[in-house]
Amino acid sequence: MSRNTALTPVEMVLVTLRFLATGSILQIIGDFNGIDKSTASRVISKVIRIIAQLGNQFINMPSTAEELQKVRQGFYAISPFPKSIGALDCTHIKI
Known part of the structure; x- marks a missing residue:
């Protein structure tokens, strides 16, 4: 109904x-x-x-090389997955 x-x-x-x-x-x-x-x-x-x-x-993407490196380092500290800048739904993706 x-x-x-x-x-x-x-x-x-x-x-x-x-x-x-x-x-x-x-x-x-x-x-x-x-x-x-x-x-x-x-x-x-x-x-x-x-x-x-x-x-x-x-949703913000890094706009400079320095920002990109900082985000990579921060994400690596959380999840040691090389060259990643984030994850969606626990899935690592390349953007």
Whole structure:
């Protein structure tokens, strides 16, 4: 049974986080939250677009050789993986 009221911003973020964390299909996400899968799809798209727009405020890449070296040293102190400047979701990637 789908709900008839609009989702609050907090509920929209929670729906999106559940989708991203579990990788579940939209039907399951919708059923779990009492919304239609088309609503889940729209909500997730909207929240992800907003997060992407805010990315530059929170994700910063080193812009000079000195900054790059400092970040490498700091990351190496946390996780001795050579020439890394960070990790996403515990996965080392080359950017």
